[in-house]
Amino acid sequence: MASFKTLDDLEDGQRVLVRLDLNSPVEDGEVQDNRRFDRHAETVRELAERDCGVVCMAHQGRPGRDTFVSLEQHADILGRHVGKPVEFVPDTFGDRAISAIDDLAGGEILLLENTRMCDEELPEEEPTVKAETEFVKALAPEFDAYVNDAYSAAHRSHASLVGFPLALPAYAGRVMETEYEANTAIAERAFDGPVTMVVGGTKASDVIDVMTALEDKVDTFLLGGIAGELFLRAMDVPVGRDIEGMDLFDDQWAENETTIRSLLDDYGDQIRLALDLAFEDDEGERDEIEVLDVEEKDRAFLDVGSNTVSEYAAIVEDSEAVFVKGALGLFEDERFADGTVGVLEAIAETDCFSVVGGGDTSRAIEMYGMSEDDFGHVSIAGGAYIRALTGERLVGVEALRG
Ligand SMILES: Nc1ncnc2c1ncn2[C@@H]1O[C@H](COP(=O)(O)OP(=O)(O)O)[C@@H](O)[C@H]1O
Ligand SMILES: O=C(OP(=O)(O)O)[C@H](O)COP(=O)(O)O
Numbered sequence: 001m002a003s004f005k006t007l008d009d010l011e012d013g014q015r016v017l018v019r020l021d022l023n024s025p026v027e028d029g030e031v032q033d034n035r036r037f038d039r040h041a042e043t044v045r046e047l048a049e050r051d052c053g054v055v056c057m058a059h060q061g062r063p064g065r066d067t068f069v070s071l072e073q074h075a076d077i078l079g080r081h082v083g084k085p086v087e088f089v090p091d092t093f094g095d096r097a098i099s100a101i102d103d104l105a106g107g108e109i110l111l112l113e114n115t116r117m118c119d120e121e122l123p124e125e126e127p128t129v130k131a132e133t134e135f136v137k138a139l140a141p142e143f144d145a146y147v148n149d150a151y152s153a154a155h156r157s158h159a160s161l162v163g164f165p166l167a168l169p170a171y172a173g174r175v176m177e178t179e180y181e182a183n184t185a186i187a188e189r190a191f192d193g194p195v196t197m198v199v200g201g202t203k204a205s206d207v208i209d210v211m212t213a214l215e216d217k218v219d220t221f222l223l224g225g226i227a228g229e230l231f232l233r234a235m236d237v238p239v240g241r242d243i244e245g246m247d248l249f250d251d252q253w254a255e256n257e258t259t260i261r262s263l264l265d266d267y268g269d270q271i272r273l274a275l276d277l278a279f280e281d282d283e284g285e286r287d288e289i290e291v292l293d294v295e296e297k298d299r300a301f302l303d304v305g306s307n308t309v310s311e312y313a314a315i316v317e318d319s320e321a322v323f324v325k326g327a328l329g330l331f332e333d334e335r336f337a338d339g340t341v342g343v344l345e346a347i348a349e350t351d352c353f354s355v356v357g358g359g360d361t362s363r364a365i366e367m368y369g370m371s372e373d374d375f376g377h378v379s380i381a382g383g384a385y386i387r388a389l390t391g392e393r394l395v396g397v398e399a400l401r402g
Contacts, residue, residue, distance in 0.1 A: 230252060
């Protein structure tokens with residue numbers, strides 16, 4: 001179990017500084033609503049209902065990128081999800097921020113400006129260094145407590161994540177608590193029956209890291225996506241054509257060939273690869289081919305085939321726990337969603353313990369009309385999820401332990 005304090009340990013009516021992760025896609029300058037708002041709203045609402053004065057901080061994008069924008073729009077979106085007004089303060093820790101915090105009554109909510117607009121936030125440094133920044137020293141005396149709900153940013157040693165826990169009594173928010181429990185389950189929990197891990201997506205290195213870290217915890221790895229094709233290539237199946245403009249295959253093959261071959265040599269019995277693959281035919285329709293019939297590296301495969309889905313679904317049905325990282329195909333295109341959706345539906349239908357993570361893959365649940373309630377946990381974290389799966393400790397979580 002986690003050895004940090006949670007909101008159950010926090011007294012009502014306090015003035016609290018809450019770190020959220022509202023980092024969102026931005027299209028043409030417009031911040032896109034997403035599950036992070038909905039999840040964090042639960043923590044913020046609870047604190048406001050418990051008569052706390054709630055001051056939220058969060059980041060958006062990275063300096064120099066188009067997504068590095070103000071949090072003004074985030075305040076409106078968050079307010080809609082909380083069901084209460086969230087006042088935006090265009091300042092991180094200066095006079096305007098301090099004066100707005102001083103005026104805050106119990107039950108009211110503020111959102112401060114993008115923490116990454118403060119110079120001291122970003123360089124990754126030790127918590128003790130971050131605790132000595134002007135940012136932390138100016139804000140901390142205004143509060144009774146600090147709550148970190150930003151699990152998905154907890155792998156970053158930034159001031160708003162690791163500095164404040166040294167300056168204030170620190171608690172995990174509801175998102176932090178549930179993400180931590182679910183995402184560390186594979187590394188820390190023992191299951192009575194078979195444990196299965198579905199791994200796919202575009203990043204072979206993520207898949208390799210997960211497989212290497214978890215080979216003794218997982219009975220069967222079900223592979224798909226671009227990563228799965230690279231494993232097929234190591235079995236001499238001529239797949240993995242480069243899509244124009246994207247060095248998805250050849251670069252990754254050059255980087256990972258040796259590790260993929262040794263994973264297959266050492267843990268081949270635990271690894272299932274696609275039996276068939278799907279591609280776009282001349283009429284633009286989905287077509288499928290048996291892996292054994294692929295003779296030339298002349299087309300892009302965009303999903304696993306229907307026999308593979310049946311085989312994978314049967315393995316899922318017999319599992320005690322299933323963890324998902326990465327999609328089995330290009331599910332954003334309905335023609336190539338069968339693998340990802342078929343396996344997710346199999347998970348949803350069984351009563352196994354399940355965790356689905358990865359920013360892109362978990363979007364498939366909503367896109368294809370499945371309910372998050374049918375899964376044990378759907379993570380809103382990307383990088384932090386991978387780190388948790390591979391047993392890496394997250395600095396932001398460690399800082400909460402005191
Ligand atoms: N065969 C494929 N060809 C192209 N894209 C694929 C293929 N298989 C999976 N994908 C893409 O992989 C993406 C998810 O990859 P990744 O970023 O590694 O996972 P996540 O963000 O879920 O951790 C999906 O958006 C999906 O479109
Ligand atoms: O969205 C985030 O990470 P993710 O894309 O790995 O889920 C976090 O907000 C961390 O952002 P960062 O990777 O710019 O430090």
